[in-house]
Amino acid sequence: MSAIRLSPAAAILRHGVLVLTSAFILVPFVWMVSLSLKSPGEIFRATFSVLPAQFYGVDNYAKAITSVPLPRYMGNGLLVCALILAAQILVCAPAAYALAKLKFWGRDFIFAMVLVGLLLPHQVLSLPLFILCYKLDILNTYLALVIPYVVSPFGIFLLRQFFKKIPNDIVHAARLDGLCELAIVWKIMVPMALPAVIAFSIFSVVAHWNDLFWPLIAVRDGNLMPAPLGIMAFKNEEAGNDYGPLMAASTLVVAPLLIAFLAAQKWFVEGMTGGSVK
Amino acid sequence: MSASLNAVSRLAQPAEGVAGKLSSRVSLPRRHSLHEAMWGWALIAPALIFLVVLFFLPVVGVFVIAFSDWQFGASSLSFVGLANFREVIFDEGFRASLINTVVYVAMVVPGTVLAGLLIALLIESSHSCRALYRAVHFLPFMATATAMAISWEALLHPTIGLVNHSLAALGLPVANWLRDETTALPVLAVIGIWQNLGYAMVLFMAGLKSIPLDLYDAADVDGADHWLDRLRTVTIPMLGPVSMFVVIVVALRAFETFDTIQILTQGGPGHSSEMLLFTIYRESFEYLRAGYGAAVAIVFLAIVVALTLLQARSMDKRVHYQ
Numbered sequence: 299m300s301a302i303r304l305s306p307a308a309a310i311l312r313h314g315v316l317v318l319t320s321a322f323i324l325v326p327f328v329w330m331v332s333l334s335l336k337s338p339g340e341i342f343r344a345t346f347s348v349l350p351a352q353f354y355g356v357d358n359y360a361k362a363i364t365s366v367p368l369p370r371y372m373g374n375g376l377l378v379c380a381l382i383l384a385a386q387i388l389v390c391a392p393a394a395y396a397l398a399k400l401k402f403w404g405r406d407f408i409f410a411m412v413l414v415g416l417l418l419p420h421q422v423l424s425l426p427l428f429i430l431c432y433k434l435d436i437l438n439t440y441l442a443l444v445i446p447y448v449v450s451p452f453g454i455f456l457l458r459q460f461f462k463k464i465p466n467d468i469v470h471a472a473r474l475d476g477l478c479e480l481a482i483v484w485k486i487m488v489p490m491a492l493p494a495v496i497a498f499s500i501f502s503v504v505a506h507w508n509d510l511f512w513p514l515i516a517v518r519d520g521n522l523m524p525a526p527l528g529i530m531a532f533k534n535e536e537a538g539n540d541y542g543p544l545m546a547a548s549t550l551v552v553a554p555l556l557i558a559f560l561a562a563q564k565w566f567v568e569g570m571t572g573g574s575v576k
Numbered sequence: 577m578s579a580s581l582n583a584v585s586r587l588a589q590p591a592e593g594v595a596g597k598l599s600s601r602v603s604l605p606r607r608h609s610l611h612e613a614m615w616g617w618a619l620i621a622p623a624l625i626f627l628v629v630l631f632f633l634p635v636v637g638v639f640v641i642a643f644s645d646w647q648f649g650a651s652s653l654s655f656v657g658l659a660n661f662r663e664v665i666f667d668e669g670f671r672a673s674l675i676n677t678v679v680y681v682a683m684v685v686p687g688t689v690l691a692g693l694l695i696a697l698l699i700e701s702s703h704s705c706r707a708l709y710r711a712v713h714f715l716p717f718m719a720t721a722t723a724m725a726i727s728w729e730a731l732l733h734p735t736i737g738l739v740n741h742s743l744a745a746l747g748l749p750v751a752n753w754l755r756d757e758t759t760a761l762p763v764l765a766v767i768g769i770w771q772n773l774g775y776a777m778v779l780f781m782a783g784l785k786s787i788p789l790d791l792y793d794a795a796d797v798d799g800a801d802h803w804l805d806r807l808r809t810v811t812i813p814m815l816g817p818v819s820m821f822v823v824i825v826v827a828l829r830a831f832e833t834f835d836t837i838q839i840l841t842q843g844g845p846g847h848s849s850e851m852l853l854f855t856i857y858r859e860s861f862e863y864l865r866a867g868y869g870a871a872v873a874i875v876f877l878a879i880v881v882a883l884t885l886l887q888a889r890s891m892d893k894r895v896h897y898q
Contacts, residue, residue: 304702312698320712330727393623402616415631417884422877425860426637449626479615508720510835526722548723
């Protein structure tokens with residue numbers, strides 16, 4: 299809809315409604331940060347305010363970092379996200395190039411397989427994947443967290459769509475320059491489709507940083523838990539009602555993605571909506 | 577011998593010149609094509625192997641487990657037909673879970689889509705604070721659901737939660753939101769709407785941008801110059817295909833709700849907030865009833881596949897409109 303000039307009354311109404319919905323959106327974030335700065339006594343007091351009467355943030359955050367291995371959880375999350383993303387790009391980019399630019403017997407069938415893969419919700423496959431990890435004897439290792447995701451049908455699909463838009467002449471010219479097909483993938487296609495690669499990377503990192511379902515199945519060892527599983531364990535074991543440190547831990551887990559989002563909004567919106575927003 | 581061959585070849589040359597032009601189009605790529613096909617297979621091989629091992633064999637595996645008596649640790653299995661499905665269908669827990677899932681989706685989808693549409697229309701109606709409002713509403717979609725669920729639990733806490741404090745201050749009745757059979761599922765639905773409305777908003781904003789401006793001019797000429805007329809005659813009809821797409825992707829996300837249940841209610845009290853994905857997890861990995869879990873997984877798969885195919889069709893329609 300074109301931005302029409304709103305009458306003053308309409309403009310006030312617009313801001314009024316949007317401020318209300320924004321408040322509904324922000325309350326859980328504000329509450330989380332607010333509790334993370336309060337002392338246990340103040341949290342359980344009958345009256346309340348957003349700002350703490352007595353600043354207790356240092357104690358809460360210190361407890362969140364020291365009494366549970368939160369830095370370890372976040373490090374695990376970072377490592378797992380990095381490994382998954384690296385594997386996905388290594389596996390998906392050449393496959394996407396083959397599907398987009400090369401002719402070979404069986405190509406259409408394999409592309410159909412990718413589309414079927416796109417249909418399958420990963421959670422449905424968790425039981426057989428659990429058995430597979432058991433047979434490979436990798437349960438309770440980083441590998442178990444990474445292996446199920448090393449190929450992404452969505453990644454292949456998205457990159458193929460972008461690679462297809464790159465003119466064939468560029469591919470021919472690269473061949474005449476003596477580049478082999480693998481070099482074309484990494485030196486020509488991936489750099490030219492960088493927006494798609496970035497969008498996919500954001501999608502992948504957000505999905506796996508936030509994932510609770512598969513880590514809950516694949517690892518039991520506290521040393522291997524990614525952040526969501528870690529704070530769930532923290533909630534269940536240590537902090538029954540010790541909200542201050544629990545909220546401090548939650549804030550630390552949510553913060554990296556939110557800061558990255560605020561710094562690069564456009565990329566995040568594109569990545570999270572799977573390129574359907576253009 | 578060689579001279580005559582030369583002569584023959586020289587005789588043949590003009591002809592070959594013509595044919596050569598043709599054949600360089602036909603046979604050169606053909607010689608090339610084997611090379612190309614080998615590269616094609618080499619480049620796709622890793623992805624293909626992983627697709628088969630991590631997607632297609634597991635799908636077969638789910639069906640095998642669902643139609644057999646296999647249990648964790650068993651070295652053999654025998655097929656039992658629909659026995660697992662019969663057990664699932666006659667189990668009250670599963671029926672509650674299925675009904676809860678449908679009810680939850682029926683609450684989350686309209687709530688999310690209408691709120692997302694309203695907010696998108698409001699934001700796009702003026703330039704003022706547009707980027708700020710968009711960023712704020714999109715935050716929950718990115719935020720770690722596990723962590724945010726913990727914050728929601730504190731908000732909904734019966735004695736120290738902000739929700740009950742506020743209600744009491746207004747003289748309204750309070751509740752133990754997550755421990756009450758009547759409120760647990762609706763509260764999860766509110767959280768589901770909170771998580772997803774920014775996603776719907778962003779999709780609608782993209783849809784709004786793609787509406788050609790001359791349609792508004794045409795509406796203007798036809799006398800539809802009031803904003804409500806413009807909304808009714810241009811904006812809403814043009815958003816139809818996008819809306820269909822938004823409804824389905826939000827429904828898919830709602831069906832796949834797990835984190836908030838796991839953190840906030842564990843499906844309780846009773847079965848009052850149990851949904852399919854949580855049932856799959858609990859039966860498969862906590863109760864270790866593999867056959868039961870796999871049968872529920874297949875029901876879940878059927879629903880998700882049906883929705884995704886609908887989505888693919890609505891995407892096709894969207895292309896026609898553009």
